[in-house]
Amino acid sequence: MKIRNLNIDIALTHIITRRRQTLVAALGVTIGIAIFLFMNSLTTGFERFSQKEMFKNSAHIKIYKEDEMSEPLQENSKPDEMHIIVNPKITTGSKTLLDPQGLIHKIKKQKFVTNVIGQVNASLFYNSGKSQLTGTGSGVNIMEADAMFGIKEYMIAGNLEDLQGSLNSIIIGKGIAEKLNLSLGDNINVTSSYGVNKTLKIKGIFSTGSTQTDQSKSYINISTAQQFLKEGPSYITTIYVNTPDPDKAPEYAAKLQSLTVYRVEPWQVTNADFLSSATVRTVMMTAISFSILIVAAFGIYNILNMTVMQKINDIAILKAVGFTGKDVIRIFVTEAIVMGFIGTLMGLMIGAALVTVLKNVYMGPPVGYFPITYELKVFSLSFLLGLIVTICAGYFPARKASKVDPVSIFRK
């Protein structure tokens, strides 16, 4: 017989000899933790999914030249005087970044940068016969852009590689293809807002799941885009930067800002609406899952309270033979911890099973399988909270047990 700690030994004996009650108490935790885990997996899964959706079109950090307002040529000399030479409006000056290659080179040297691409955005008209669609052409090095935005995933026809190095090729959105009745290998007539007209061969069709994007966006070679805009080979309108952690984009953006005069914008600023709805969602889900935990905690509290009432004779005798109030607290808190541990483990298993079931539900394109993930962070958080909640819920009945007056029990 080996006994390391008498209090723990007594607690374990209680637990083992009262398996059913232990199990019922543990089940209370199990349900709470399973649902907590499930809800949080849903939230993080959805968060990931929608973030990924967003990063199809925007990078973590975007660098571009902001529109400049023209300045009046002469400043007002007196407060009640006003010289108007020209109405202030945005300059017709080009949107190009000066020395973009130098800047890209500098950015690439930063340790936290995982990916940098330069892009030329051109407003385009897609024509087929008399029909015309407006949209944007993204002039890119297609393989670099794929590395950043994962375009390959959304390709439904053709190959990305075919665009590489070809000046007369284009990859268009599914919506454009449908509206203009075009398919892979067809020619498409494209006009830019600067009046440049080209006939390009369709080398690929993509579908992002966003109708808006699919009906307007196309990928062309960066040189083709420069030609559409009647600009030279150093012309670049936007630089996109990816970092290891999108959540830290504002920090990184601030560092990049010191390298350039142009506007450096983290995605949180560009997509502020996305961010605010995500925040609301997170707060809501957290509130719901914590309420569930509180309900579970009350279950444990109740059961432990009952245990204390049933064990009141034992508590009296323990105190009579020399156990202190602290010993009694330790005994009952140990019981709570064991129940919490068993319950939490079962909860994690059931939660994981629920996640697995939902993970295998096919939602159809473009979502695919339900976006829910096994997240180590969520699992460990659930485990920790399960234990903390049971310890808290177990402490109060234990304290009550420690205050039992043995004399009042013996005199009954």
Next chain:
Amino acid sequence: MESKDIILETRALGKYFYDPVKFKVLDNVNLDVYKGEFLTMVGKSGSGKSTLLYCLSTMDTEYEGELYIGNEKITGKKTDELAAIRNQSIGFIFQFHYLMPEFSCLKNIMIPALKLKKYTIEEVEAKAYTKLKLLGMEDQALKPASKLSGGQQQRIAIARALINDPDIIMCDEPTGNLDTKNTQIVLELFKEISAGLGQTIIAVTHDPDFAKASDRTVEMIDGKLSNH
């Protein structure tokens, strides 16, 4: 009479009950208990004898006056200190046996000794078996306490009270729930413990035969200790 060491002493002990009305249940009790003595306390129910016993036991601390055990002032000590004193120096035997039903008899007996931490588990176990043998219960050692008859349970409770070789053994109606045969066994044992081993026994009882068999009997009348 040979010289007697006082093991337990009260000075002007008084206690009130407040519920339902204020009532003086112990009134100026001065009691000396000698080492190795088998003392019984008798009195009508409500006379305060059990209340006095629980004050002596250190479990009840709400009294006036002072309590000394082995020349040490007990009154005013902290609850944790009192718990340690109970663990080491006082054994308890109650009318209802108060064993812990989930544990084996052996474990029930061992728990106070394991709490004391003076001996290793093996030594405690050996000691527990000696006590069981003393009570003729060694064959019941590994049975759950809840499976025993009343008389057997009471003997296990006695073994538990003896395990730490306490100076004082306090009993509240130790034979109240026992038949004549078992009462006789307990009585013989108490005599042996007090006379043979020098341990002091303070027992509250209703049983005149039991009281007669003790070394000394004190009577409580309306909260006062009457002449012995």
